Amino acid sequence: MNYISTRGAGIGERHTFSDILLGGLAKDGGLYLPNEYPKVSADELARWRALPYADLAFEILRKFSDDIPADDLRELTRRTYTAQVYCNVRDEENAAQITPLKTLGVEGGAPLSLLELSNGPTLAFKDMAMQLLGNLFEYTLAKHGQTLNILGATSGDTGSAAEYAMRGKKGIRVFMLSPHKKMSAFQTAQMYSLQDPNIFNIAIEGVFDDCQDIVKAVSNDHAFKAQQKIGTVNSINWARVVAQVVYYFKGYFAATQSNDERVSFTVPSGNFGNVCAGHIARMMGLPVEKLVVATNENDVLDEFFRTGIYRVRKSSETYHTSSPSMDISKASNFERFVFDLLGRDPKRVLQLFRDVEEKGGFDLQASGDFARVQEFGFVSGRSSHDDRVDTIRDVFEQYDTMIDTHTADGVKVAREHLQAGIPMIVLETAQPIKFGETIREALEREPERPAAFSGIEDLPQRFEVLGNDAERVKEFVAERTR
Numbered sequence: 001m002n003y004i005s006t007r008g009a010g011i012g013e014r015h016t017f018s019d020i021l022l023g024g025l026a027k028d029g030g031l032y033l034p035n036e037y038p039k040v041s042a043d044e045l046a047r048w049r050a051l052p053y054a055d056l057a058f059e060i061l062r063k064f065s066d067d068i069p070a071d072d073l074r075e076l077t078r079r080t081y082t083a084q085v086y087c088n089v090r091d092e093e094n095a096a097q098i099t100p101l102k103t104l105g106v107e108g109g110a111p112l113s114l115l116e117l118s119n120g121p122t123l124a125f126k127d128m129a130m131q132l133l134g135n136l137f138e139y140t141l142a143k144h145g146q147t148l149n150i151l152g153a154t155s156g157d158t159g160s161a162a163e164y165a166m167r168g169k170k171g172i173r174v175f176m177l178s179p180h181k182k183m184s185a186f187q188t189a190q191m192y193s194l195q196d197p198n199i200f201n202i203a204i205e206g207v208f209d210d211c212q213d214i215v216k217a218v219s220n221d222h223a224f225k226a227q228q229k230i231g232t233v234n235s236i237n238w239a240r241v242v243a244q245v246v247y248y249f250k251g252y253f254a255a256t257q258s259n260d261e262r263v264s265f266t267v268p269s270g271n272f273g274n275v276c277a278g279h280i281a282r283m284m285g286l287p288v289e290k291l292v293v294a295t296n297e298n299d300v301l302d303e304f305f306r307t308g309i310y311r312v313r314k315s316s317e318t319y320h321t322s323s324p325s326m327d328i329s330k331a332s333n334f335e336r337f338v339f340d341l342l343g344r345d346p347k348r349v350l351q352l353f354r355d356v357e358e359k360g361g362f363d364l365q366a367s368g369d370f371a372r373v374q375e376f377g378f379v380s381g382r383s384s385h386d387d388r389v390d391t392i393r394d395v396f397e398q399y400d401t402m403i404d405t406h407t408a409d410g411v412k413v414a415r416e417h418l419q420a421g422i423p424m425i426v427l428e429t430a431q432p433i434k435f436g437e438t439i440r441e442a443l444e445r446e447p448e449r450p451a452a453f454s455g456i457e458d459l460p461q462r463f464e465v466l467g468n469d470a471e472r473v474k475e476f477v478a479e480r481t482r
């Protein structure tokens, strides 16, 4: 398996899975993809149906990472996808499944269900990929005798998933910036209560954008970055995307009896990472009918899938919504799909994403490429705060199931794309406790709290408050990496 950049750099060069594991963007600013997608044969699909999650993950990942010895990879996936790690299930009986499928009911002739992806340590789907990444990083660094200092900015989900994945890992430190006193008490407690000596919570006196700007400033200091071995774990990381491919297969097997059936998935989307994995599963041969992209009020992606126009927003035009993990102004993984949509033409991708930088977007309707979107099964919709509240209430009343705000955006949009006889699987991306305020608004009751999280707000917290100053953050990092 060789990896190429969506913008064409390095064609003819060799990049293995391990080569791109610790890096971010390709050197031309593009994103890595395999030179071709591995195909799953009918025999394989039949055999995979019976596999436990960890072994399914092994079978899929090894098609993308043939440079890692098979025995090592199997050990890594078995250590990652265990009932002990994904223990925050709502129904004990499901603990072994890792990603249980919860059927709500039949609507419009279509079985409607939730694929539970948020039973991991931080109660959001990002654990699914990040936990594997932690183990892959530790394995690869040890092999080459290297160390890594991860620097990131978070408003919640990503940062805590990264910290819980990297805590206690040899050769890795995490420096995570978050806006001081701007996260919910629950999310603050989740991150700051970690006492592991390799995890550093830095509370910046500013807002989330300030934290992101500091990370950019530090990363642009190339000498510092190289000297301190700074890396990131953001959503463009290829291993994160490919780890997410696994649960599309698992969800398909859970929702069907035979491999002649087709299913649709609805995916609450922000940076297009999660649904990009669905696209890859479909390209590998998973029988997917529709991939439904659900956005909130930040509807960059919905606009594209309705009109063919991709128009990024300024950060001042980004709404702060009650499904905050989808509050994005541009979708950082979208370029991977555009590459496939344009028949893998790197010159055109380069031009289009230059247009994004220079003109704020591009129009594929005018060029005629947009017609091909339906060949890839994509449709979309958007949801508002009122939709979210109504959907949380309705799903609770009809199905006795409490869903979080992002999953509610998914259910709302899924209902607009049901087809009789085709199971519709909505990806559940977080548990309701993470977004308690909207649960209280919708249901006038407290969100369900997994047992492991009772009293988490009362635990001692470990964090450092720093001013909104990149130089101060650099000093802080340098002092702790000596």
Ligand SMILES: *Cc1c(COP(=O)(O)O)cnc(C)c1O
Binding pocket: 124, 125, 126, 157, 158, 235, 268, 269, 270, 271, 272, 273, 274, 275, 325, 326, 406, 429, 430
């Ligand atoms: C990150 C996140 C999303 C968006 O996922 P993308 O891969 O960025 O599209 C949706 N819901 C929750 C709860 C998240 O944490």
